[in-house]
Amino acid sequence: MYLWSTQQLQALIDLLRARDYDVIGPAVRDDSLHYERIDSLPVGWGDRQDAGHYQLRERADQSRFGYNLGAATWKQFLFPPRETLFRVRDGDFVNCREAPQKMAFLGVRPCELAAIALQDRVFTEDPVEPGYLARRKDLLLIAVNCSQAAPTCFCASTGDGPEVNAELPTDLVLTECEPADPYYLVEALTQRGQDLLEEVGGSQAPASARQTVDRLMDATREQLTRALDTEELPGLLLGALDHPHWDDLAQRCLACGNCTQVCPTCFCSTAEDHTDPITVEVRHNRRWDSCFTQGHSYLTGSVVHRSVRSRYRQWLTHKLASWVAQFGRSGCTGCGRCITWCPVAIDLTVETEALRAAP
């Protein structure tokens, strides 16, 4: 393990940029936290979150990772919200996937890393989605352990945080210590990460570094107030399709689809053609879709999920139950975004408890 100063953290960004990486990381804009191309990290920002509530706040310290999560996810860079899949020009189908720019993600939280690993399963196993794979292939991942949790986080329940799972693909893992005047404990998990670590330099971390990380992680675990009981959950939810609580949910849910838009693992998409009126060239475009829309389950002349009840049921049973059969684990990594960004403060941990109770 290495010890880095804030200057060395900046040196990492500079080094990657010099190597032609797009460094994607946190940026503060429009009163919230975004992920975008950066040349430095924002300093001294935190957030207040709760069900249906998000507020960026200034911290009284120098932390670079003192916030938890915003509405943005890394998904937008690997699986873009809008993408042209192919064009039709003079009757020919032209593959127009562009060669992607090399990217480095800086500041990936443990739950987000788990979400990337989950989308890898969706898009690179069976079948392989060539656009996703091309962007993902050379991606450099720099993760950050969470030194604090938001009230909406429940990553310990899903086994995805607050500490980075070293089994997941990541090059470097940072732990921010002493936010008043921060330093970073840095670990490399790949050869590529090790090379970067050595190039940036820094000192060997003291022998006590491991305990420091453990202590911080224990403190974060203590802050986790929300929990999701995952015991036997798939069978339970798929066995409760007629539970009256779905009606209760339907009274509150607006079917706005915010939850699906902020979720880092949701992968539904829809494709539509756009014809240029002058050249008559057709572009076949794909964009994110949501199971809360009417079109999602459209069949000529009818819609399978007509009621809001059935749409919420589709979202929750897919995320927490069907995912297990489809991709080997639950589709939820405990990030809490769907709780924060639901305009009517629907909280899947609470709803799941209600669905557990006998009707």
Place this chain on the structure above:
Amino acid sequence: MMDPLLPRRVEILSVAEEVQNVFTLDLRPPPDYGPFEAGQFNMLYVPGAGQAAISVSGDPRDKTRLRHTIRREGNVTSLLQAKQVADHIGLRGPFGQGWPLAAAEGGDLLLLGGGIGLAPLRPALYQALAHRERFHRISLLIGARSPEQLLYYPELQHWADEGSLELQVCVDSASATWRGRVGVITDLIPEAEFDPQQVTVLMCGPEIMQRFSVRKLRGLGVKGEAMYLSLERHMQCAVGLCGHCQLGPQFVCRDGPVFPLGKIEPYLMTGEF
């Protein structure tokens, strides 16, 4: 790398009306188009309009053409009907799991087709009739809106006349000249010739027809494991990526469209799931 979302350009060999609003579209198979299984489907793409999932309705042994029987419904299917010989469209496929004909060998075969649902069943019939000796009785029950809407009727009647299969027909409504049955397909089930213990059932048609047929067959002692259903859901990618066709844990495009009843029963029987 093969892009599973990129269609191939294929030539139209013929477009011919079957019955009102239903037509057959033959395509020249692309050179690398693999053999398809009875019950599988293709995605047909009309640039500027979109894609539609359409089952292969022709004989799997015929390598010269890819046959589809299509009911005109909306955007894509209307444009397909308006195509001319030698025009080109986009094709992806074949996709999905087909009918388990091998599992049915040695016993009776009962096929239930409602409306356009007969299209994906026809390749199974071609295949079964090509090896007629491998099956005991073959019964085909079909339902249509009206006698004029009966699909493939001369061909089916010919098979019935030569004794290859037992054919029973019913329609929702008919004029006074119709001498056949008026009613629902489930009424035909008890009259069909099959041994409930030795039968394999293949069905495709409106979901409501499938639900009632399952109940009726159960009542006659047919085991769930012996029933196979071909389902329809919204489909765009056909490879399990777009998420629209899910039915519980199943992606209908990839894990289906043909399912053994056991895999889908609780979901199929739950409204709006």
